[in-house]
Amino acid sequence: MEDLFSRRVVGGSMTASMESRCVVDALGTALAARCPEAGLLAHSDRGSQYAGEHDQRELAKHGIRCGMSRRGNCWDNAPMESFFASLKKELVHDEDYATRDEATASIFESIEVFDNRERRHSSLGYVAPAEYERTHHQAHR
Numbered sequence: 001m002e003d004l005f006s007r008r009v010v011g012g013s014m015t016a017s018m019e020s021r022c023v024v025d026a027l028g029t030a031l032a033a034r035c036p037e038a039g040l041l042a043h044s045d046r047g048s049q050y051a052g053e054h055d056q057r058e059l060a061k062h063g064i065r066c067g068m069s070r071r072g073n074c075w076d077n078a079p080m081e082s083f084f085a086s087l088k089k090e091l092v093h094d095e096d097y098a099t100r101d102e103a104t105a106s107i108f109e110s111i112e113v114f115d116n117r118e119r120r121h122s123s124l125g126y127v128a129p130a131e132y133e134r135t136h137h138q139a140h141r
Contacts, residue, residue, distance in 0.1 A: 008129035038063025
């Protein structure tokens with residue numbers, strides 16, 4: 001999950017299959033990291049793991065509105081699609097992970113060390129998400 005204010009990745013989860021538990025776990029890590037107020041808007045694609053009762057119940061429990069574009073319109077989820085495309089191109093496709101744990105550790109490190117602290121975003125004035133949050137913290141709260 002990505003905070004669109006700062007482009008910081010704030011929640012994630014990896015499982016062997018595409019199931020709602022993975023989405024709910026990612027939401028849980030994002031909520032723990034951010035503690036948002038009710039009224040937050042969460043964008044996602046229309047996959048069954050997002051549109052299903054499990055995820056929708058978790059969102060509602062925390063006062064989060066769900067934003068899904070109509071079929072064939074991917075704009076709401078474009079930032080995450082871009083993130084995953086970069087992650088695959090820059091890290092995953094060049095690796096041969098021996099275990100799921102190895103892959104998880106590598107991806108987590110890449111996100112925390114590079115994506116959140118070093119990767120510069122044109123939408124943020126060419127600064128990294130962590131730096132953007134430090135310099136714009138008051139405006140975000």
